[in-house]
Amino acid sequence: MALNTRFQNETGSAARQLVEAYLQAAQTLLGQAHPHDAQLGQDGNTGVFLLQSGDQHLELQLSANGVISLRDFGLARRIAAASVPDPGPSSGSPSDPLSHPDQQEPLS
Secondary structure, eight states: OTTTSOOSSOOHHHHHHHHHHHHHHHHHHHHHOOEEEEEEOTTSSOEEEEEEETTEEEEEEEOTTSOEEEEEEEEOOOSSGGGSOOOOOOOOOTTOTTOOTTOOSOOO
């Protein structure tokens, strides 16, 4: 979450608000998108499901005991960075809890 939001060491209610906004945005994406790719783990019992809608992506991980967890959520990764125009520096709007002022490069 710290990599994909404007989190800057907030504590208390400010941190709680960021976490709530982050989880709400992830839940919204879960309700809008369908998995477009899945990767089966080498053990055959685990997997990762990839969802994307607009400029956001989400990864769900299925554990060997059947637990589904949020593995990653944030701005969609650029697949072909050379073919995507550079949007320039991001201002990181304080009203958008998912914006991150330094989010210019893929998260890979």
